[in-house]
Amino acid sequence: xxxxxxxxxxxxxxxxxxxxxxxxxxxxxxxxxxxxxxxxxxxxxxxxxxxxxxxxxxxxxxxxxxxxxxxxxxxxxxxxxxxxxxxxxxxxxxxxxxxxxxxxxxxxxxxxxxxxxxxxxxxxxxxxxxxxxxxxxxxxxxxxxxxxxxxxxxxxxxxxxxxxxxxxxxxxxxxxxxxxxxxxxxxxxxxxxxxxxxxxxxxxxxxxxxxxxxxxxxxxxxxxxxxxxxxxxxxxxxxxxxxxxxxxxxxxxxxxxxxxxxxxxxxxxxxxxxxxxxxxxxxxxxxxxxxxxxxxxxxxxxxxxxxxxxxxxxxxxxxxxxxxxxxxxxxxxxxxxxxxxxxxxxxxxxxxxxxxxxxxxxxxxxxxxxxxxxxxxxxxxxxxxxxxxxx
Ligand SMILES: Cc1cc2nc3c(=O)[nH]c(=O)nc-3n(C[C@H](O)[C@H](O)[C@H](O)COP(=O)(O)OP(=O)(O)OC[C@H]3O[C@@H](n4cnc5c(N)ncnc54)[C@H](O)[C@@H]3O)c2cc1C
Numbered sequence: 001x002x003x004x005x006x007x008x009x010x011x012x013x014x015x016x017x018x019x020x021x022x023x024x025x026x027x028x029x030x031x032x033x034x035x036x037x038x039x040x041x042x043x044x045x046x047x048x049x050x051x052x053x054x055x056x057x058x059x060x061x062x063x064x065x066x067x068x069x070x071x072x073x074x075x076x077x078x079x080x081x082x083x084x085x086x087x088x089x090x091x092x093x094x095x096x097x098x099x100x101x102x103x104x105x106x107x108x109x110x111x112x113x114x115x116x117x118x119x120x121x122x123x124x125x126x127x128x129x130x131x132x133x134x135x136x137x138x139x140x141x142x143x144x145x146x147x148x149x150x151x152x153x154x155x156x157x158x159x160x161x162x163x164x165x166x167x168x169x170x171x172x173x174x175x176x177x178x179x180x181x182x183x184x185x186x187x188x189x190x191x192x193x194x195x196x197x198x199x200x201x202x203x204x205x206x207x208x209x210x211x212x213x214x215x216x217x218x219x220x221x222x223x224x225x226x227x228x229x230x231x232x233x234x235x236x237x238x239x240x241x242x243x244x245x246x247x248x249x250x251x252x253x254x255x256x257x258x259x260x261x262x263x264x265x266x267x268x269x270x271x272x273x274x275x276x277x278x279x280x281x282x283x284x285x286x287x288x289x290x291x292x293x294x295x296x297x298x299x300x301x302x303x304x305x306x307x308x309x310x311x312x313x314x315x316x317x318x319x320x321x322x323x324x325x326x327x328x329x330x331x332x333x334x335x336x337x338x339x340x341x342x343x344x345x346x347x348x349x350x351x352x353x354x355x356x357x358x359x360x361x362x363x364x365x366x367x368x369x370x371x372x373x374x375x376x377x378x379x380x381x382x383x384x385x386x387x388x389x390x391x
Pocket of ligand 1: 012041043103124271287
């Protein structure tokens with residue numbers, strides 16, 4: 001039984017492990033030329049708070065010991081889904097089954113090219129090292145995007161001794177997780193930390209200053225910012241090229257059934273690249289869980305055994321640093337739902353729920369995780385919130 005795994009992130013490495021432990025001959029292909037690493041720890045590397053070696057998932061010997069043939073710097077350029085054949089340029093390799101785990105990549109707007117290499121995304125190790133080369137205590141850092149990744153980068157840049165400005169296009173921070181009230185509390189926290197936040201501003205053009213030691217960012221209100229390093233943190237898109245060219249059914253991600261099988265038999269897909277029940281996710285924990293199940297199901301399919309359905313349990317957002325603690329699960333309050341304040345304290349702790357027709361659809365907490373798990377369970381089972389009793 002020969003299995004090819006495309007992509008060696010959180011999903012791909014777990015898929016390779018499970019397939020190898022089931023006795024398959026496994027080839028794991030990574031477009032990156034370094035040992036697979038924990039992607040969530042890239043910001044720490046970028047700002048000099050961790051070393052690249054410390055974020056490796058496993059040492060090289062582990063892959064050898066498991067019998068996984070790891071191909072680094074090996075970008076799969078095409079898939080023939082009928083014959084389960086992978087192409088790497090002109091070379092091809094044929095398998096009994098394939099796991100696609102190509103993850104997602106950052107959205108890079110055209111204006112980034114004007115930044116002279118100082119306005120960078122932070123999605124892979126080479127980018128983290130490129131950022132790190134420009135981090136200087138006392139310098140200015142500019143973060144484009146006020147989502148959780150942008151906020152983490154802002155705090156880490158500040159810890160590295162930089163002055164930090166965050167630019168966000170929308171009217172509030174972390175709009176994917178927080179309603180208006182929670183976002184406002186987060187804004188206050190960051191401002192008290194000394195981080196400048198510019199809301200409802202869009203970058204329109206980037207340039208380089210004379211000498212090339214800074215880049216400039218022109219905003220839609222006519223203002224011009226200048227910084228030594230800039231991070232693009234405005235979202236990500238699944239890597240779909242190989243799947244699309246192979247004729248697999250894709251929408252926002254690769255469409256998979258409940259068992260993580262794509263529209264082609266013997267081709268499974270796992271991690272950030274997939275769309276399960278119409279939803280794409282960005283979660284290392286879920287990617288690893290899908291990697292394990294996708295590989296187990298592929299092995300089962302090859303052995304004519306029944307497959308197991310993926311039980312998606314959305315992982316809560318958990319972000320904790322000495323300065324700030326953020327927790328969220330489910331939808332933020334917005335159109336059609338109400339932001340319900342559980343409590344707010346003078347020391348900036350705040351707990352809110354999103355209620356939709358009386359049902360708890362989201363929970364958000366800042367500075368505390370008191371009773372978070374109970375509320376998270378209410379979100380998961382769409383429990384009714386007894387508002388009257390607490391009003
Ligand atoms: C800065 C940052 C911080 C994050 N923080 C958190 C966090 O705190 N918690 C959390 O849960 N998640 C976090 N995430 C998200 C998390 O890293 C992803 O959800 C997770 O990495 C997804 O795993 P994956 O295996 O699906 O894809 P990835 O980890 O993206 O791995 C995919 C791999 O496939 C490779 N690849 C793509 N195409 C090909 C090809 N054709 N041939 C060969 N290889 C290919 C890519 O180069 C990549 O190495 C963070 C992400 C970033 C960028």
